[in-house]
Amino acid sequence: MPSKAAVSRLSTLGRWRLAEILFWLAAAASVPLLTEHHLVLTEIAIIALFAVSLDLILGYAGIASLGHTAFFGAGAYAAGLFAIHVTNDPLLGLVAGAAAAAVLGFATSFLVLRGADLTRLMVTLGVALVLGEIANKAGKITGGADGLQGVFMAPILGRFEFDLFGHVGYVYSLVVFFVLFVVARRIVVSPFGLSLLAIRDNPLRARAIGIPVNTRLTAIYTISAAIAGVAGALLAQTAQFVSIDVLAFHRSADALLMLVIGGTGYLYGGIVGAVAFKVLQEILSVWTPQYWTFWIGAILVAIVLIGRQRIGNGVMGIWARLLGKGGAA
Amino acid sequence: MFRRTILRGALAAAALAGASFGAAAQEPIRIGLILPLTGPFSTTGKQISAAANLYVAQQNATVAGRKVELLIRDDTGTADVTRRIAQELIVNNKVTAIAGFGLTPLALATAPLATQAKTPMVVMAAATGIITERSPFIIRSGQVVPQIAYPFGTWVAQQGMKRVVTIVSDYGPGHDVETFFSDAFKKAGGNVENIRVPLANPDFSPFLQRVADAKPDALLVFVPSGVGSQFMKQFVERGLDKSGIKLIGTGDVTDDDILNSMGDAALGVITAHHYSAAHNSPTNKAFVEAFGKANGGLRPNFMAVGGYDGMHVLFEGLKKTNGEGGEKLVDAMKGLAWESPRGPISIDAETREIVQNVYIRRVERVGGELYNIEFATIPNVKDPSKIK
Numbered sequence: 207m208p209s210k211a212a213v214s215r216l217s218t219l220g221r222w223r224l225a226e227i228l229f230w231l232a233a234a235a236s237v238p239l240l241t242e243h244h245l246v247l248t249e250i251a252i253i254a255l256f257a258v259s260l261d262l263i264l265g266y267a268g269i270a271s272l273g274h275t276a277f278f279g280a281g282a283y284a285a286g287l288f289a290i291h292v293t294n295d296p297l298l299g300l301v302a303g304a305a306a307a308a309v310l311g312f313a314t315s316f317l318v319l320r321g322a323d324l325t326r327l328m329v330t331l332g333v334a335l336v337l338g339e340i341a342n343k344a345g346k347i348t349g350g351a352d353g354l355q356g357v358f359m360a361p362i363l364g365r366f367e368f369d370l371f372g373h374v375g376y377v378y379s380l381v382v383f384f385v386l387f388v389v390a391r392r393i394v395v396s397p398f399g400l401s402l403l404a405i406r407d408n409p410l411r412a413r414a415i416g417i418p419v420n421t422r423l424t425a426i427y428t429i430s431a432a433i434a435g436v437a438g439a440l441l442a443q444t445a446q447f448v449s450i451d452v453l454a455f456h457r458s459a460d461a462l463l464m465l466v467i468g469g470t471g472y473l474y475g476g477i478v479g480a481v482a483f484k485v486l487q488e489i490l491s492v493w494t495p496q497y498w499t500f501w502i503g504a505i506l507v508a509i510v511l512i513g514r515q516r517i518g519n520g521v522m523g524i525w526a527r528l529l530g531k532g533g534a535a
Numbered sequence: 536m537f538r539r540t541i542l543r544g545a546l547a548a549a550a551l552a553g554a555s556f557g558a559a560a561q562e563p564i565r566i567g568l569i570l571p572l573t574g575p576f577s578t579t580g581k582q583i584s585a586a587a588n589l590y591v592a593q594q595n596a597t598v599a600g601r602k603v604e605l606l607i608r609d610d611t612g613t614a615d616v617t618r619r620i621a622q623e624l625i626v627n628n629k630v631t632a633i634a635g636f637g638l639t640p641l642a643l644a645t646a647p648l649a650t651q652a653k654t655p656m657v658v659m660a661a662a663t664g665i666i667t668e669r670s671p672f673i674i675r676s677g678q679v680v681p682q683i684a685y686p687f688g689t690w691v692a693q694q695g696m697k698r699v700v701t702i703v704s705d706y707g708p709g710h711d712v713e714t715f716f717s718d719a720f721k722k723a724g725g726n727v728e729n730i731r732v733p734l735a736n737p738d739f740s741p742f743l744q745r746v747a748d749a750k751p752d753a754l755l756v757f758v759p760s761g762v763g764s765q766f767m768k769q770f771v772e773r774g775l776d777k778s779g780i781k782l783i784g785t786g787d788v789t790d791d792d793i794l795n796s797m798g799d800a801a802l803g804v805i806t807a808h809h810y811s812a813a814h815n816s817p818t819n820k821a822f823v824e825a826f827g828k829a830n831g832g833l834r835p836n837f838m839a840v841g842g843y844d845g846m847h848v849l850f851e852g853l854k855k856t857n858g859e860g861g862e863k864l865v866d867a868m869k870g871l872a873w874e875s876p877r878g879p880i881s882i883d884a885e886t887r888e889i890v891q892n893v894y895i896r897r898v899e900r901v902g903g904e905l906y907n908i909e910f911a912t913i914p915n916v917k918d919p920s921k922i923k
Contacts, residue, residue: 242627245619342706351707352663353614353640370651371626441615446647449614449640495572495609496581 220395229474230384237377244376250484251379252440256457257464257476258390259433264462265471266394267426268406269318272327272458273334274434276314277307279453281435283341286354286448294360300382300439307435308428315427319420331455338453353449357442368444375444382440386433391473393429402426467509563602564858566849567624569635569645571612578792579637580609583659583842585830587634590846593825598850599858606630612637614644621645625652631853631860632657634845639663639707646670655852655864659845660838663707664920667887674868674887676848677841678809679918680711683785686893686913687807688719691783696752698726699783702742702766703757705731712757712785715919737762739769746780747773753781756788763788767800781805786907789898791836794905801905804898807913809891810837810877813906822876835876844875844889848882879915888918 236247256278263269284306285299292302317329341348348354361367366374393399404412405419413419442448451457464479486505490498568587570580584607596603606628610617617636624630625648633649634657636642642661646669649656658666658675667673691699699720703709709731717727728749730742737758746754754775758766770782786808789801812823812834822843826835835843848868853859855867865887872881880891893916896907 245623245626249615249619351640352643352665355643355669370622370648372622445615445618445644447614447618447644449644451613451615451640491609495570495584495607496577498609499573 216400220392226474233380233384237380241371241373245372246484246488248372248376248379248444250480251376251383252437252444253460253464253484254477254480255383255386255440256434256437257461257468257480258387258473259430259437260461261465261470261473261476262390262394262430262433263427264465265473265475266399266402266406267423269423269427270323270327271318271330272455272462273330273332274430274461275453275455275457276330276334276337277311277431277434278438278441278457279334279337279341280310280431281307281438282442282448282452283348283354283438284435285439286357286442287347289357289359289443290354294358296359296362296378296443299359299443300436303435303439303442304432305435307438308432311428311431311435312424315424318427319423331458334453334455334458338450341450341453348448348450351450353447353451354442355447357446357448359443359446368446372444379440379444382436386436387473390433393426394473398422398425463506467506561601563604564598564853565604565606565624565628565630566846567621567628567630567633567635568605568607569610569617569620569624569633569641570607571637571641572607572609574612576612576637579660579838580635582792582833582836582838583635583637583845585833586826586835586839586842587846589826589829590843590850592829594850598853599856601858603850610637610641612641614640617641618644618648621648625654630654631858632849632864634849635659635842636661639666642666642673643669646673649673653861655849655860655868657845657849659841663711664918668921671887672862672865674848674865674882675889676845676882677889678837678891679888679920680708680785681715681920682888682891682916682918683807683809683893684712684715685719685919686916687783687785687895688716688725689723690807690895690911690913691716691753691755692720692723692725696725696781698728698749698751699753699755700728700730700746700749700751701755701757702730702732702739702746704734704737704759704762706734709734709757712755716755732758734759737765739766740773743769743773743775747775747778750778751780753783756782756784758788763790764793764797764800767797767804771800776800776803786811786837786896789896789907791834791907792838794898794907795834797905801898802900805895806898806907807893807895808837808907809893810840811894811896811907811909812836813901813908814877814894815909816874816876816878818874819876837877840875840877844877844880847873847875883917886918886921888921890915890917892916 260274281303285303288299288302314333318326342350359368362378368374401417401422404417405422409419438452464483465475467482468475468479486502490501570583571577572580591603591605608620610620621633624633632655636658637660639661642658649672650670656673658673660677662678662680664679664681667675701713703713713729720727732742756766783805786806789804789806791812823835827833848871851871852864852868856863869882870884878892880889883890893913894909895911896909898905899908
């Protein structure tokens with residue numbers, strides 16, 4: 207017999223909180239208010255979506271991956287090639303990117319299921335490296351190290367053309383991001399999502415109470431891959447080319463880093479991390495183009511030292527301590 | 536909510552910091568310089584930004600009676616970042632021209648943007664042939680791979696060498712060197728065997744063993760500049776330096792920036808390139824001295840000279856157009872000819888490619904330091920891939 211508190215907690219899990227609504231309103235407000243920064247905001251939206259997809263498997267299913275960019279890259283190349291060879295409609299391109307990444311995610315999920323944490327790190331890393339080398343070798347198809355050139359996108363829905371200022375690209379990326387975020391949010395509060403948490407916390411016990419562990423993990427891995435694929439497709443479409451760098455290790459590492467900054471297992475961690483990381487990078491690299499990585503590093507160390515909580519909680523905790531009310535954040 | 540506020544505040548602060556520079560009565564001419572200043576290709580960015588800063592300082596940051604402002608940005612060597620920064624510089628900072636571009640994919644990614652925005656784009660480092668064909672707004676001030684490799688192939692054959700083995704890193708520029716050198720060498724009656732080695736973490740020993748067995752007259756090598764010293768070491772360790780096989784290459788291998796750290800292993804290596812810090816001319820002596828003085832004794836390499844000349848092209852063009860940009864500036868830059876630290880050079884009016892001398896050099900010890908000493912010159916080489 208579940209306790210009343212637990213039941214009410216579960217039933218309110220999916221409810222939108224005020225802070226969340228305000229957050230998305232603020233994001234929407236950035237469209238008219240921050241017109242000068244739409245280009246970097248587009249990049250932030252894309253990597254935030256990528257980080258959210260990683261959070262789905264890392265924060266909810268406990269699958270640590272060092273090669274998540276395999277799906278980002280697969281989506282980017284699929285969308286780029288789709289635009290060149292089939293049709294340059296952006297929305298269909300997103301579907302193509304998602305599909306390619308999902309197929310790849312489904313196929314490689316069986317490799318990932320075979321091992322525990324360390325094995326998974328290596329397997330995921332390996333998959334991304336292999337893909338990177340394939341993209342490099344298949345120069346006739348992918349453009350190799352020079353990148354895939356000649357991606358031209360048709361206007362979105364036949365009406366909104368991608369402009370030089372990046373306004374359309376930003377609104378487009380933000381809308382796609384929001385829609386997929388809502389989907390991801392729905393998934394994690396559903397019974398399916400809750401079963402993932404059970405698997406993450408204790409796979410043996412989860413199996414014992416009848417959760418089909420492997421099927422669930424395959425499913426979330428595939429979903430996560432598809433979302434990462436859409437993020438890659440967005441990059442290919444807004445940048446109108448694909449460089450081989452989409453499969454580079456540093457993309458996977460950056461996504462992990464953003465989750466470390468923002469915290470895992472609540473979806474917003476990826477967004478907070480992406481915003482914090484990119485804004486810091488933007489300010490520091492303009493201020494000191496040669497040495498900004500030093501300052502980023504110093505700030506990261508500081509974050510880890512202050513506590514590995516979510517940034518929000520950390521700030522609240524310090525605030526509370528300053529007010530002398532103890533750490534009741 | 537407060538996260539967004541922080542973001543907005545921070546971005547606003549950054550924008551203010553940017554705007555406060557341009558408080559002069561007349562709008563300054565802004566030039567965006569996009570370079571890999573961090574990451575594996577950071578030396579490229581450091582050399583070019585140092586040289587560009589030097590040039591601007593030497594001109595008192597003024598051209599055609601207006602102030603010049605150099606906006607230096609780090610793209611970390613990532614193509615989509617390069618493109619995004621270029622876009623921001625054009626749209627938000629209203630730059631008259633963009634310059635830099637450390638690697639081919641970075642330049643290729645930005646090329647459509649230059650066309651779309653009608654912004655002149657000076658490519659200072661990236662060296663693949665196709666770049667200038669991707670936009671009529673691109674001018675090249677560095678070098679083109681075939682420009683070096685092709686005449687070198689011919690020259691090597693003229694020295695009476697019959698068989699050469701090439702070892703190149705398995706990526707775009709490596710393939711270019713292999714193709715163009717081999718073409719020229721075969722055309723001159725030579726025999727070539729091509730070996731490609733992985734770009735990342737190469738262990739050369741199995742490949743060097745193959746070379747030792749083949750006993751060619753010479754071994755041509757092209758690897759990214761950092762890996763060069765590793766290659767030299769293994770070449771000497773295997774005793775290949777005493778086997779009579781000559782080590783040759785394009786000047787990237789004996790890059791001035793790292794040549795000194797290679798030690799005696801590099802002595803006697805013969806390379807072809809467009810610039811050596813030891814180039815014997817008053818212009819170059821003044822350049823090397825000023826560059827060293829401004830950068831704590833750093834020796835300029837071919838990247839630096841590409842950046843220095845790139846700024847010169849822009850300044851001369853702006854003088855002609857009286858500060859105007861766009862198509863007019865590109866036209867003004869076409870056909871320019873002058874004496875650069877590397878020797879006499881010009882911008883081909885038709886292809887917008889640099890035309891320059893290619894020098895054959897040997898690594899020698901001069902005054903305790905290793906230098907590429909030029910001993911033969913192939914004058915006024917145009918990019919052979921665009922002649923046909």
